[in-house]
Amino acid sequence: MKTDDLISQLTKDLKPVKAPELPIVFALKWGLVSLAIVVFIIAGFRPRLDLLQSLEHFDTWIQLGAFALLLFASLGLVAWASTPGREGFKKYLKSIFALLSLLAMVQVVRLLGMSRELLSEGLAILGSRCALVATTVGAVTGFFVAWKARQGASMHPLWSGIVLGFAAVGAGGVAITLHCASQNGMHIFVWHFLLPLFVMGVAGSVVGRKILRW
Numbered sequence: 001m002k003t004d005d006l007i008s009q010l011t012k013d014l015k016p017v018k019a020p021e022l023p024i025v026f027a028l029k030w031g032l033v034s035l036a037i038v039v040f041i042i043a044g045f046r047p048r049l050d051l052l053q054s055l056e057h058f059d060t061w062i063q064l065g066a067f068a069l070l071l072f073a074s075l076g077l078v079a080w081a082s083t084p085g086r087e088g089f090k091k092y093l094k095s096i097f098a099l100l101s102l103l104a105m106v107q108v109v110r111l112l113g114m115s116r117e118l119l120s121e122g123l124a125i126l127g128s129r130c131a132l133v134a135t136t137v138g139a140v141t142g143f144f145v146a147w148k149a150r151q152g153a154s155m156h157p158l159w160s161g162i163v164l165g166f167a168a169v170g171a172g173g174v175a176i177t178l179h180c181a182s183q184n185g186m187h188i189f190v191w192h193f194l195l196p197l198f199v200m201g202v203a204g205s206v207v208g209r210k211i212l213r214w
Helices: 003-011 023-045 058-081 089-109 116-122 125-149 157-179 185-211
Strands: none
Touching: 023 058, 023 125, 023 157, 058 089, 058 125, 058 157, 089 157, 089 185, 116 185, 125 157, 125 185, 157 185
16 A cells, blocks of 8 residues: 555545634633533522522622632633643632632621521531532533533642532532521531532542543
8 A cells, every 4th residue: 555545545534634722712611501501400409499589689699709710710720721731720720729818807707796596506507408400510511511521631630629529619609609598607607618628629620630631
C-alpha cells in the first residue's frame, strides 16, 4: 500500500478539532441549563408552599442570587482551567473563595440575635433532609456539568474538581431555597450551606482527580 493511500485511509474518518468554549460562554450556557434542571426537579418534587410569597421578600432573592452567582463563577473557573494557554487560575480561584466567604457571611448574619432555643432547633437532625435534597440536586447537576467539562482536560484537575463541587453547592442551594420554607438561620447555615459544601467539595476532589485530567 502506498504511503498516500495509507494516510488517506487513516484520516478519512477524522473530524476537525472544535475550539473550546470561552469560559464565560461555558458558564452562562451550562449554568442556565443547570438552573433549568433544578427548577424541573423541584417542580416535580415539591416546591415550598409559600414560594410565591417568599419571592416578594428581598432576603429570598439574596439567597437565590448568591447561590446562582457561586454556580456561574465556579463553572467559569472550571472552563478556564480546561482552556490551553489560560493563566491566572490561582487569582481566579481566590475570587471563588472570596465569594464563598461572602456567602458564608450572609448565612452567619442570620445567626445574630438568635436565642439559644432557636439555635438548637436549627441543629435538629430533621434538617438533614434539606442537606440530602441540596446534595442530591447538586450531584445531578454536578455530574452533568462534569460530563461537559471533561471534554477539555484541566491543567489543575484536583482544584477543578473541588470548584466543580462548589458549582454543585450553588445549584443545590438554589434548589433548597425553592424547596424549604425554614427561616431559621442556623438551619439554613448548617443544612443548606455548610454540610453540602463539605460533601460536594470532597466529592468534587475525587471526580477531578479521576476524570478532569490528562
